[in-house]
Amino acid sequence: MLDIDGIRLLQTSPGFAEAVERAYGRRRRPRCLCRPEGIEMYIARLADGHIVKRMPGTGDRHAPACTSFEPPAELSGVRPLLGSAIREDPETGLIQLKLGFPMSRRPGRPGPARPASATGTVSSSCNRLSLRALLHYLWDQAELTRWQPGFAGRRSWGVVRRQLMRAASRMVTCGEPLLVRLEVPEPFTVEQQDAISARRRTRWVAASCPGDGKGSMLLLVAEVKEIAPGRHGYKAVIKHLPDLAFTLDEALYNRLERRFEQELGLWGASDGSHLIVIATFGVGAEGLPRVVELSLMTVTEHWLPVETVAEKQLLDRLVRNRRSFTKLLRYGMRHEGEMPILVLTDQGETTQPVFAEEVDHPCSDPAGTARGA
Template sequence: MEVLARAHASHSPAHCLCRSDRELPLYVTKRQSGFVLARWPGSGAQHDTRCDHYDAPDDLTGLGQVQGNAVKDDPETGDVHLKLAFPLKRGAARAAPAAITNDTPALKHNGRKLSMRGLLHILWNKAELTHWYPRMSGKRNWFIVRRELLEAAENCFAKGAALGPRLFVPEKFRFDDRTGIAGRRHTALTPARLSPDTMMIVVGEVKTIGESRYGEAIGLKHLADWPLYMDIDTAKRFHRRFAAEEHLWRSSAEDEGHLILAASFSLRQSGAAEMFDIALMPVTREWLPYENAIERELLRVAVSDRRSFVKGLRVDLNASRPIANITLTDTDPQAVAVNLVTEDDTDAAEAARAVLIATAGVDHCSWRPGMPLPGPRTTERQTATITEPFDPASFDQFARPALVM
């Protein structure tokens, strides 16, 4: 289909038709897999919940803390400028791995810069891997996750340069293409190979965590021949910092979820990768992030009930601050933010949740295991279509993302 390509070349305007009471602009952007219609920054919560462009209000999650500070959208170009709390250059101060990630993100960064976990959450959200619809069941795999992450990073900039060339996401291993995969990996690692001081960021699924000759190594799925190394001190801090995430991963069945790693790294002279800032993120079999067993149960219930929702992410918000764990988008008259309640909640936690529940634009409900979720709407989710023939003068006929392969 050449419609979006022509619209992109002619800078034709577009508007979403999901609501008749307001004008919601869209724009055409080019990605690796083709052209796509995208919503303007900050407009997600204004779309109808049935619309593919809908997104939960930023103030319900940690996105509200960093938006406009560590994350700045350019409405003219669609570019996203990120401020990182970790370096992408290895200087004298980084002669040995010194940082795992931010232990107290709200206090250390306060929304002004992104930790490694914050960057991972931003990319996951921008890739819309936080969105779930029943039609996705059985269709989201590593090929899809990798493609969406790379496309999400395409128009991101950090440290004065494009983030895309610094992001390495391993492709799905195929034995019959092992030589081609090795060659493409060699090319992708060019920035780190050309200079030992250049650091890149890897995002992949953890397969093994074990001992190595001088410390420990993490093996990523699809990268059996390329482990990522930690020295002994770094490994000790790694296990102390990510004890909960490791336990969630090890205690779940192999087909019940995944453990995602994001880390900055540089290459030694031998070609081995040495990690610096690290973050771990458990995800379900649907690749939806979760923080604890109760939140994992909430996601299981929502998926098994065939609900449509957006998963809230903490980004760099402190663990003591509540977020909307999911926002149901298949409810009437508006979306419903679901907030987890536990027996261990303190008075301070309840007070903070009361402030969160006052967020306008959505309804709110509390949930604990065993409780039902608010019922879905009775009508089917609306899907707009593209009308031919194409007329650049009336490009606002498009109402949802479309992809040209």
């Protein structure tokens, strides 16, 4: 429930969109009524309308069952990045991102052919986002780390793409909207193959020609079908892009096998898992995409990120027991820094962080099966 300019409305209420638009024009701030005192929100303008967002740094003040709830930043790896690599402006609704990897190459100067490092290439001052950290931020902002029983059976790649694109629509980097460079493949259908391919070619041509003498690169976020040797060199085959493969040079292929052994192993061990890639890539004169730098993330069948078999088993158990929770992400934080795996959000007015040692302890029951459905 929101208080919009003195009127109480649900997002499903008739006239909600119109009330939000009027409040935006009058520069009025809505209040979320998940708490008796109300919590101030702000309205961001999107290409397809307006959206009510929580004010920066207030997510943990909302009730755990509220859609605007967010675990305290201190529990995940995002905290050191806020205010430096990530800056949200409640006046405009835009989020400024500083990237720790290049998005352009000068003619004749090849880009780095390496996967993201173990720390995600975040600099020591935490003022830049690595590929891994950017992927985690997109996943968080798209609310793909959140789970509740009603989501079961409703997350397809089409839903994942829509939420990622909507989250990215408020982000700006390198002086332009992130969406200009972002490629998240459309769900593929044979009937729409030609139209989908034409739209993709148009996006790639526009994004690859900045007119400043540099070779502009694009950013891919997609599900991997296969990474393997090709007829010449190596290739990454992407789901929903059946008509072309992304090429990798031998050095990058060999390094990613070593660097992402854990992610690849976890993906291969479960038929229901998905492997997500985030990569910078350039498009050659022949129209073929070539990967420059990449990072990988394993997710469950419900698109929830996991790093170990124990994490996956825990999340699967929570889903079966109809629990609600938010998965926490490292954003490149080293594994030496202990942090919770997730926060349970179905405990009434309180939340419960769950740590790795609780999962591994033989006498513990972090899934809380006694409090299930």
